[in-house]
Amino acid sequence: MRCCSLPDACLVILPNNATLQQWRRGINRKTAPAQFRLHVAGLSASALASLQGCLLQIHDPLFPARLRHLERDASCTASECYTGIVHEPRRDAMLRRLALPSSPLNLTMLWPAWENGYGDVIAQTLLPLGEMARLGTLPRALAVSGMEASSLTAQLLAIAPSACAFERAAPAAALRRCESRCYAAVEACTVSHAATREAWEAMAALDTAAGWRERRREAAAFAEERRGARGARGGGGAAVRVLLAAREPHGTHSRAVRNQAELVRACDGSAVDAPRRRWRLECRLLPAGANVTRQVELLQWADVYVTVWGGDTINALHMRRGGVVIEMVPEIFARDGPKPWVGQHGDWITRSRQSHFGRLRHYSMPIPSNATVVSAQVRRCEEQRAERRQKALDGKSGVRRSSRRSAPAPLELNPALFSWECIWNADLWLEWSWLHNALQRALAGVFASGAREGRTRLGKSRQTADEEVGT
Secondary structure, eight states: OEEEEEEEEEEEEOOOOOHHHHHHHOOOTTTOOOOEEEEEOSSOHHHHHTTHHHHTTOBOSSSTTSBOOGGGGTTBOTTTOSSEEEEOSOHHHHHHHHOOOEEEEEEEEEOOTTTTSSHHHIIIIIHHHHHHHHHTOOOSEEEESOOOOHHHHHHHHHHOTTOEESSOOOTTOSSOBOOOEEEEEEEEEEOOGGGOSOHHHHHHHHHHHHTSOOHHHHHHHHHHHHTTOOOTTOSTTOOEEEEEEOOOOBTTBOOOBTTHHHHHHHHTTOEEEETTEEEEEEEEEEOTTOOHHHHHHHHHHOSEEEEESSGGGGGGGGSOTTOEEEEEEEHHHHHHSOHHHHHHHHHHHHOOSSOSTTOOEEEEEEEOGGGBOOOHHHHHHHHHHHHHHHHHHHHHHTOOOOSSOOOOOOOOOOGGGOOHHHHTTOOBOOOHHHHHHHHHHHHHHHHHHHHHHTOOOTTSOOOOOOTTSOO
């Protein structure tokens, strides 16, 4: 974590009755009410002003492309601040005037990227915190700007029971708003996935703390397998267990596989060929909206996890060590979309500084453009793009269009010419042969890798090892 230290500081929490509106629509910083103030007495006014560069590291948790701009408030008076940092000349006078309870601890404040989201919160905030908890370096007093998803707040509170939200907390949620309090120091910090060394281990620590799985038991089983023992599921005749994720729509982000039940029926009981053997498949569907306990149970069952590109991919970290992840990505988005977006989920789940053995294996499965379900939303997006292109052409040629608007001609949609902006959240209709080929390629890769390591792990008890991972 990178932190700006504010010694002898008091956090004053102000009412915020618009949490849900802010999570849905964001915040207009020019008109937004204050959510908190920091009164700082441990620095001179000039020293506080010199922290502006440090404070510029902090990004807006609802719009991470924007800065949070706490540094603009470092020299304001209490009456001028809409939310920010107030300089106090004397500590004793500050404590008497504010009359707040004091704590000898340092408070660590974090602004999770997309705090109202899912995958980004896990990758950019929870995994680094899970790794700190595993290594015993987690701050004792922790506060976040907010966190909406209940399963994520459960993991946070499992490792930091006193954690609280200093900007937004949902009514009746487990993560409560912070109380106004003075601290020995307040650390305004940023954290990102780059701070995570072992993504699988970090998630295992979070899950174990939440009571969803038992990391030590997994470690023992995986260590036994590494010594060459047979797994509990049998040897060569065991089936490969495939789990297909049913995506739950989130706003305009659907990306659902319309024929997912048909795919599972075609998959279950079928087989794929790998070098020197034939794998029998046992396939299930991970239901959309399943509670987190059921999700973890099914992901622990699976050898192979198949999901559409998006936040569901990061759920693969609930799998046992050595699992295979097939991420379905529309080929137009993979080709033309922002490269950091296209590859980020695979980077998140495979992040490790250890050897390849036992790490999750990620495979990208390109989806042809003709698999896109052309919904009214996709058609409207493409029609708006066509109108913008026509206006640009008219402007270049000097053509003046009539003020009387005529009905536009129906747009003939060619899936091969779709733009990534219009189809990256669209639903899909997949052929079983596409998924079958992807499974065959992935399992062939696992077999080849396993042969180099002296064993294959599919169809066996691929569990986590305690070994060599900083423990």
